[in-house]
Amino acid sequence: MDGEGALRLHPWALSVEGLLLGEEEVEDEEMTAERRINPQVEVRMEAWGPLEPKVESPLDGVLFVDGVRRVDAGVVKQEGNHLYWGLFGSYGVGAVECRHGQARVIVEQVERRLVLGGGRVPELLRIPCGSSVLEYRGILSRNRQQEVRGELQRLMRDKEGALISGLGDGLLLIVDGPLTFQVPRDMPVLGYAKSHHRRYLEDPKLVQVVLDLPPGTRTPLFLIPREGGHDLFSCYARVAPSPVPRHPLVGIVRLEMWAVMGLEAAVRLADSATALIPRFASSAQWDPRAPVNLHPVAALEERLRHRLGDHGWVRRGIEQFLFRGGEEP
């Protein structure tokens, strides 16, 4: 194996000790106090209320982009007296094109990485696994040493960003999750956030507007300031009604657009998306995150997860590899 020190399996690091920290979804970034949300970019505060999307011409089609990731095995690398946490992880990204009454997966890509929190990182490990050889590229985690899991998430999101750059054929692009990467400004890219851990709107009146949104409508846009000129326009939209006993946020999503595209383009984009997405809402039996986890995305995730390979089988391959001291047979 490349470098000194041996990789050892850390079988329960993920589930028990919480040693491999890292946020599941980096949906809510810290905001500095001085840069506040501005809810008055589209309408004035007094005029806040549900907006029916104005769509002049229906969209030709839409592209959904999503990724999945998995920790294949947790590891520890020992170099002298130092222990470095790490993991073998796999992630897949893909896109579904819904166009002309047909939904089809147009891209699927899978990558595998050995993420280490420190020490010397091997460039490439080739791990025999059944009929194939899995290639794990070594990566040194950029973040704190224990946050190797967050690093895997970041790798996946970057890969999604790279995928989107290659997809520009004028279709509306909906990326599952918030926008964490930069893409060319002329691309109609929209982030689709399903979970609502952070309160973007403080004013109770505005919050009430969100809760009362009728299906197929959205709130006015508000501006989320970000560092480095990566400000976002955002709005809430309702994908499906939320009858009792569900809580009123079920069926609500938050859409994100790069502010750099300008307000007018952002309004058009938000309107198009608000009008379009309810028909893709998933049913409860299909997805526990229904209705907001849209059908094309849910199906893509399932397919990508399948492409990652059988977890038990991959894990066994890694274990055998480590057992042999990292030597290929």
Add this chain to the structure above:
Amino acid sequence: MTQVGLVLGTEDAYPLEFWVGVAEGQYLQLDDVVYVKTEVPGLEKGVKIYGVVDRVRSRYEGARFDSDVFRASEGILPVGIATSAHVSVTRVEPEIYVPPRPGQVVYRALGEERDRALFFDTMARRFPVGLSRDGQPIWADLDYLDGTKGAHVNIAGISGIATKTSYAMFLLYSLFHHPNTAEAQGVKNASAIIFNVKGEDLLFLDLPNARLTDEARDIYQAMGLPVGPFQSVRLWAPPARSNPFDLIPDTDARQEGVRVFCWSLREFCQGRLLRFLFADADTETSQLDYAVAAAERYLFEETAGQPQNQAWVQVDGHRLTSFQDLVELLDKEEKKVFSHLAPVTVGAFRRRLWACVDTVGHLIRGDLDLEADKHRIDPWAHKVSVIHITKLHDRAKRFVVGVVLKQLLEAKDTQGTREPLLFVVLDELNKYAPREGRSPLKEVVLDIAERGRSLGVILIGAQQTASEVERRVVTNAAFRVTGRLDMAEAEQSEYGFLGDSARRRATILTSGSLFFSQPSIPVPVLVRFPFPAWATRSEEACRPDPWSRLR
């Protein structure tokens, strides 16, 4: 070599069956023939596994619920379509029974590979039994028909879609006319006896079919068969009852060229034919058997030594010239003939015998002294003899079938050689050799089924329902053919040889298609056979112009 797909790994593959994932841009349909090569350590050339597609399926991948089909069709849910085919293995070459391995390439078997898959390469003497659905001939091994390795054909199928008799005739036609077999040892001088039990379809075998389409001609040509009627045909019909003095064939659609068959009283007595008047299988006839045997013995002994060229008989000083005379005599001589039998039994015997006077009496005659030979069916005189018994009463039908079969078995026994072969086509086996009960007729049919192979008598039997026919008659047939079956009948164990898939398909077979099973090929093969090249109705008959000779 056309690659059609890969062996599936999500379904188990076995040495005798496996699934194929059908590749994009390819297709497999039922009855397609495929092969796959698999490696075996130490065997340089590997093993070739041949098989026939017997199930094809297609399904969504990535869909979880039935209703996903609607989401997919609205363009909301991305799904994939996977089409797979199930293959029943027919042959493994060399015989090392390993399963093909997932991912191995499956090829469509064409030409020589197809011949190998269906064992056609092993058939030294073969004749076509129809076309597969892809238009290729399906061959049968003559060795399994002529008695070399097996014999007999059994055809099952519901009536009304003209499959059983038509196919029996087609088989004979192919056998007698295909260049491979027409001149072959055993077939060259063979002949056939065909009982026409329904309609008058077979009275035109010797005439070309004027309504034969070009498409049908192509099918004959694809099999290398000439297109035309049977050669050397003799048609036989019973005498019409309406005319007690002249022997006129009892047929409707055709009279010319039809010869009348009947038996002389002397033959009836000397040949011990009486038993065939009691041929309806009846479980309660054990006592009756004694009466029949006693009467036969009496008639035999009383007529012994009487001149061969005389049709009538002299019994106890009485000159008997008709069947009724004979019945009356037995009545009169009751005490003498049946001295030791209970009156009830004798009464039953007499009642039945009297019932025969009207239904069978005209076939047993004492009035044809000089012409007796002319009315005796000689199966070897022509290549094909059709015995028309459609219009006879059931009892008379049984009598004719029983007597003809008995006489030809006796003739073959006397000949002592298998050749010349004699093919017997008999429909409605359920009537002549029913599963339940026993009768002299059933014994004769069974005798053919069991000894026919060595005697050179080949039974081409047919029935609607094999489950109602004596099991040994059906199981002795080397070739098993199944046309359309009724759903309940298809479930019977008699059709186990079809396998599940063909069993289901047998219930929807259309006219002209049937499953052909032969010992050489371990799976039943669907065959199509063409519209007859010979006429089956008067309107189809292409008759020579009677005026042409005068011009």
